[in-house]
Amino acid sequence: MAGQKTDQRDVYVGQRIAEQRRKASLTQRRVAQSFGMSAAQLQKYEKGTNRISAVHLDIFSRMTGVPMDYFFKGMPRSDDFVAPGFSEPDQPTLGEGSLKGLAEIVGRHIMENFSEEARRDVAAAIRALESKLSG
DSSP: OTTOOOOHHHHHHHHHHHHHHHHTTOOHHHHHHHHTSOHHHHHHHHHTSSOOOHHHHHHHHHHHTOOGGGGTTTOOOSSSOOOSSTTSOOOOOOOHHHHHHHHHHHHHHHHHHSOHHHHHHHHHHHHHHHHHHHO
């Protein structure tokens, strides 16, 4: 972003970009051409001298097949603010009791909103899944 000073976060993201570019066997020239810029500009992103835009990071993410959150995981923080989104902790897995409650809610929704034929189809799908999982 124009006018904003870069910091250690830009360096971190840049290092991750360079790492993934090399893993994907892409040259700086090839990536820069897809961005419509010079290889020198891409090098500035990789070194953290300049901040990469979200649009360019999205393009790069698609080129390398790496999810966008990869570039931010483990990034050093310079504040105490926990922003929603990429910085949220992983959600705990559902336990047996939680799944039972979820199944009851889904079952109630199906009973109240699905036709008899659709309910039979759902029941058949559940039986088929149960058979696969237990077999």
